[in-house]
Amino acid sequence: MKTLSLFMLLVLFIIPQNHEAQNRRNKKKDNNSESVQKPAAKDKEKTIQELVKSSKEIDGLFKIYQDTIKGTIQMLISKDQIAKEFIYFSQIGNGVIDAGGFRGAYTGSKVFKIEKYFNNLEFITQNTSFYFNPNSPLSKSKEANISNGNMASIEIEAYDKEKGLYLIKADNLFLSETLSQIKRPSRPGESPTSFKLGSLDKSKTKINAIRNYDKNTDLAVEYVYSSPSVLNGGSNAVADGRNVSIQVYHSLIAMPENNYEPRFDDQRVGYFTTQVEDQTTTSSAPYRDLIHRWNLVKKNPEAPISEPVQPITWWIENSTPFEWRETIKDAVLQWNVAFEKAGFKNAMVVKVQPNDATWDAGDIRYNVLRWTSSPNPPFGGYGPSFVNPKTGEILGADVMLEFAHFTNRVLYDKVFELASIHKPFDNTDINNQSGKYCSLGEELHQELMFANAVASASGASDREVERIKKESMMALIMHEVGHTLGLNHNMKASQLYSPEQLNNADFIEGKCLTASVMDYAALNVTKDRSKQGQYDDVAVGPYDLWAIQLGYTAFKTEDERQALLNESTKPEHIFGNDADDMRSPGKAIDPRVNVSDQSNDQIKWAIDRIELSNNLMKETKSRFTKNGDSYQELRRVYYLLSGQKGSAANTISRFIGGVYVDRAVAGQEGATQPYTPVSLKDQKRAMAALSKYVFAPNAFDAPDDLYNYLAMQRRGFNFRTPEDPKIHNQVLSYQKNVLNHLLHYNTLQRISDSELYGNQYTLSSVMKDLNDAILKPDISGNVNSFRQNLQIEYTNNLIAILTGKQSDNYTNNAKSMALYNLNAIRAMAAPTGDIASRAHKQHLRTLIDNALKEVK
Secondary structure, X not given: OHHHHHHHHHHHHHHHHHHHHHHHHXXXXXXXXXXXXXXXXXXXXXXXXXXXXOEEEEOOOOEEEEEOOOOOEEEEEEHHHEOOEEEEEEEEEEOOHHHOXXXXXXXEEEEEEEXXXXXXXXXXXXXXXXXXXXXXXXXXXXXXXXOOEEEEEEEEEEEEXXXXXXXXXXXXXXXXXXXXXXXXXXXXXXXXXXOOOOEEOOOOOEEXXXXXXXXXXXXXXXXXXXXXXXXXXXXXXXXXXXXXXXXEEEEXXXXXXXXXXXXXXXXXXXXXXXXXXXXXXXXXXXXXXXXXXXXOOEXXXXXXXXXXXXXXXXXXXXXXXXXXXXXXXXXXXXXHHHHHHOOEOOXXXXXXXXXXXXXXXXXXXXXXXXXXXXXXXOOOEEOOEEEOOOOXXXXXXXXXXXXXXXXXXXXXXXXXXXXXXOXXXXXXXXXXXXXXXXXXHHHHHHHHHHHHHHHHHOOOOHHHHHHHHHHHHHHHHHHHHHHHOOEOOOOOHHHOOOXXXXXXXXXXXXXXXXXXXXXXXXXXXXXOHHHOOOOOOOOOOHXXXXXXXXHHOOOOOHXXXXXXXXXXXXXXXXXXXXXXXXXXXXXXXXOOOXXXXXXXXXXXXXXXXXXXXXXHHHXXXXXXXXXXXXXXXXXXXXXXXXXXXXXXXXXXXXXXXXXXXXXXXXXXXXXXXXXXXXXXXXXXXXXXXXXXXXHOOOOOOXXXXXXXXXXXXXXOOOOOOOOOOOXXXXXXXXXXXXXXXXXXXXHHHHHHHHHHHOOOOOHHHHHHHHHHHHHOOOOOOOOOHHHHHHHHHHHHHHHHHHHXXXXXXXXXXXXXXXXXXXXXXXXXXXXXXXXXXXXXHHHHHHHHHHHHHHHO
């Protein structure tokens, strides 16, 4: 009984304790279950104000916030900017030629939109290459098979619903190559030891400046490309080839909202264009190419001549030498004469940038005439502009000038190459999409040095030398400003005056020496020094007046514009641009469209230039050697004179197989047929000149004691070796340039084809005359070393027509004549003359025998 009582007491004690423990366990379990099933309270999303509280606000088109500690940036985009069109433009703020970029280089403009995709904002390049008539049902499919470009998709960091504002991080938009390609791509066949940029180093790339305005947002970014080791460290302009900086200005621009009226291109006048194809027309030429021009509007539309509402204002950069500021201003204002013809007074205004100006030339709101003195200048002058790709309206422009234009800073061993192998009007080195590289400065630099040498040798005064410089500067400025007004080159303009007119100082005074300052004409240096007048253009030409009228006159009707276009057949409106010029062997067909030539009788002009150079060569040693100085100046002048001869030879060669082109439209008054072969008389005259001045045994004779003195000035260990002048290679290079054109497959084919429409200088006659010029004078006796080089080169060219890599490009007629001439050479190359001549002729026969075996 006692035991039972104790057991009951124990049970009564334990049960409440266990129940209480179970309750505690159940409560804990319930609490745990609640924590799993009930989601944790979400962190409150940060507002725009909170995300930018440590940043500096920079207001403008797109508001920018820059962190005051880290320098990172965020961009604010409003809801009404979504799906709206903007323009992106970039230019090189500073760079090095080694990397393919230089200060002031424009890299193009494009249209983009910002689209919202879920929680991202996308920056999308718009394709503006095509036009669809909105009245055509085809316009409903205007997006078919046309690609836009998604440049970036960036997550939205915060959204202010009440104000309609989006905030995004913008570092990757500007600090990488998202908006435009900066680093030049590798080219096929490029040497592995050539200078190359490393990889973009994001840790070093930085934003140098942010400028924000109502209509544009501009950022200056320094891109740093790094590589742990380099094979080629670049020129002296590169301090460290492992770490190279390129500074770029990025501009986001509001789409202009104005009454600008696009104008369309016409083949009879030369404007830069934005190419557009009409996809809703059945025309065989479905082009709606937009010419580039400024939006000039009269203050008084009813007045024949009125000031513009907003003139084209130019600023002379404060880095410009004082002695050239007035000349530059005068050159720019010459274009006001043309604008008056178009109905505008004071269309061009020139000001000088104050020394305390708060803006720099990279600011797209200012059109700046800039001046630099680069270690490796890419040009003497360069005049780019950027446009609205949708309309062709020019939005801004600069002119870059190089001090090297007035110096003798050249690579002396390369002077003859610069003078005889002309660079095309190209954009491959600067990734330029909207403008193109102009090499007038290089051509004019050679001409300036030649004119100075001739003037100095003839005892010209310092005043005369300064006149040459001033006139060439006027011509260069007018030319580059012409580009910024929308005009492209006119390489046919040099045809305006005869040699006799150019030798008449009174007749040419105060004139443009050609129809247009947009040509690459040679300086007017007379062989008879007593007849020397003006050297270069000091006014815009008649073509320039006409072209500006066509681009800027407010025509009341299309008939008015067409009536003015129909004046293209006037001699002073002659036009041909880079697409037509014949500076490169085998390129184009009209010999009148060329560079570094002058007058409407280019053959006579070229002969005079060669004879002037030959006459000066006789006195070079005495005229350009100065006691106490090295022979560097003598060497420079020798190569300069030789190069002038090579360039003139190229001019002459283009008449053989040449065809004159007329751009007039069908039924136009004064028009001729589109294609007219050069007359037999002029082609034969050209061949005779080449025979005498390029191929003859004495064509490149120089005083016997001159070669001994063609020594470079030494500069420590930085000296080219072997140092001896390469005279034979130099002369052969001039001759090869001529042969490369005469024996080019395009030239030989054109000679045959043009026989069908008027060419009287047949292929067989051309090839026979060429054979005689190169072989006949000396093949039966002694052959000097220059001629041996020429004859071997010529023979190898004929062999290449039959068996070379390009042989398939030659017509059967050309191959037949090549074979005929080889057999003729073999027959003429009898083993006569001195030992060197016998060896040479045996060499010719062996080359031909081996080639004929391969042909059989």
